[in-house]
Amino acid sequence: MRKTVLLAAVAATALGAGPALAKKQLVIVVKGLDNPFFEAIHQGCEKWNKENASSEYECFYTGPASTSDEAGEAQIVQDMLSKADTVAMAISPSNAPLIAQTIKSANPSIPIMTVDADLAKEDAALRKTYLGTDNYLMGKKIGEYIKKAKPNGGTICTIEGNPAADNILRRAQGMRDALTGKEGLTALAGEGGWTEVAGCPVFTNDDGAKGVQAMTDILAANPKLDAFGIMGGWPLFGAPQPYRDLVGPLKDRLAKNDFVIGAADTIGDEVAIARDGLVTALVGQRPFEMGYKAPSVMIDLVEGKKVDDPVFTGLDECTKDTVDTCIQK
Structure with a gap:
C-alpha cells in the first residue's frame, strides 16, 4: 500500500x-x-x-x-x-x-x-x-550646468540625503570639482568663485518634504542665494507641489540664470517641473x-x-x- x-x-x-x-x-x-x-x-x-x-x-x-x-x-x-x-x-x-x-x-x-x-x-x-x-560623473554634470548658467560663481547650498550614503557623497564631490576646477574639496569657500552658505550642506534623509523645508529655510536666511545643487530629486519627486509653491516665484530668475537649480533624477513629476521652467537642469539615472x-x-x-x-x-x-x-x- x-x-x-x-x-x-x-x-x-x-x-x-x-x-x-x-x-x-x-x-x-x-x-x-x-x-x-x-x-x-x-x-x-x-x-x-x-x-x-x-x-x-x-x-x-x-x-x-x-x-x-x-x-x-x-x-x-x-x-x-x-x-x-x-x-x-x-x-x-x-x-x-x-x-x-x-x-x-x-x-x-x-x-x-x-x-x-x-x-x-x-x-x-x-x-x-x-x-x-556613475555618481561622481552625475554630480559633475550637475555642477557643469550650474557653472554654465553662472560662470562667475556665487553662493550655493547643497541638498544631500544621508550623510553616510556613498552615492550621494560622490555626487556632491563631483559637483564641487566641476564648480571649482579643483579636486577633493569638501566645502567651498570662494574657490572658483563659489561659496557654500552657512548651514549647508543640508542632509534630509531622502525625504522630499524635509528637502523643500530645508530649501525654504536656506532661502529665508539667504534671500540673495545664487544656486541650489540637489544631489537627489527628493524635493521634486517627493513633494512636487510644495516644491512648485516654493520655486514658482523664482521662475523669472531661473529663466534669466540669475538663480540656478541643478538637481538629480528624472522621476515622477520632475520632467514636468523642468518643462515648466522650475529647475535649470536635471541629470537623471535609470x-x-x-x-x-x-x-x-x-x-x-x-x-x-x-x-x-x-x-x-x-x-x-x-x-x-x-x-x-x-x-x-
Whole structure:
C-alpha cells in the first residue's frame, strides 16, 4: 500500500500536480520602500521575473519601510543572508559603513553586489561589482550646468540625503570639482568663485518634504542665494507641489540664470517641473534598468562568470528645451 502511494505521488509530481520547487532567490535590498526611485528598481525586477518565469531563479525585492531606517536595512540584509534559498544579493546601502560591517559579520558564502549606491572604497572588496550610476560623473554634470548658467560663481547650498550614503557623497564631490576646477574639496569657500552658505550642506534623509523645508529655510536666511545643487530629486519627486509653491516665484530668475537649480533624477513629476521652467537642469539615472539588469548580473556571479566592475547604467540630461527627448526609451 505504501509503495502504491509513493508511486502515485511521483506520478502526480511528474504531471505537474505536485508542489512547485522553491526558486533560488536573487535578493535586491534597497534603502527604503517609500521612495519612488526604488519602486522603479522594483518594477525592473518584476519585469525580469515575468520574462524569466521558467527560470530556476527569482528576483526578490525588499527593504525597510522608510529610507531613514538604516538599522532596518542592515537587519534585512542579515536576515536574508541567513536564508538557505538566497543565492545572491544586490544591496543599495543607505549607510555604507554599517552595511559593510553587516557583510563582514555575516561572512556570506554567496556573491554580494551593490546597486544604485556603493560601499566606500576601502570596503569595495566585500562586493563583486557595482551596478548603477556613475555618481561622481552625475554630480559633475550637475555642477557643469550650474557653472554654465553662472560662470562667475556665487553662493550655493547643497541638498544631500544621508550623510553616510556613498552615492550621494560622490555626487556632491563631483559637483564641487566641476564648480571649482579643483579636486577633493569638501566645502567651498570662494574657490572658483563659489561659496557654500552657512548651514549647508543640508542632509534630509531622502525625504522630499524635509528637502523643500530645508530649501525654504536656506532661502529665508539667504534671500540673495545664487544656486541650489540637489544631489537627489527628493524635493521634486517627493513633494512636487510644495516644491512648485516654493520655486514658482523664482521662475523669472531661473529663466534669466540669475538663480540656478541643478538637481538629480528624472522621476515622477520632475520632467514636468523642468518643462515648466522650475529647475535649470536635471541629470537623471535609470533605476528601472538597474532593477532589470541586477538579476542577470547576480546569476553570472553565482555561475562564476566574469563580470565587469563597475557596470554603469548611463545618465539622462533634461532641461526645459530638451524634456521631450531627454529620457532614454
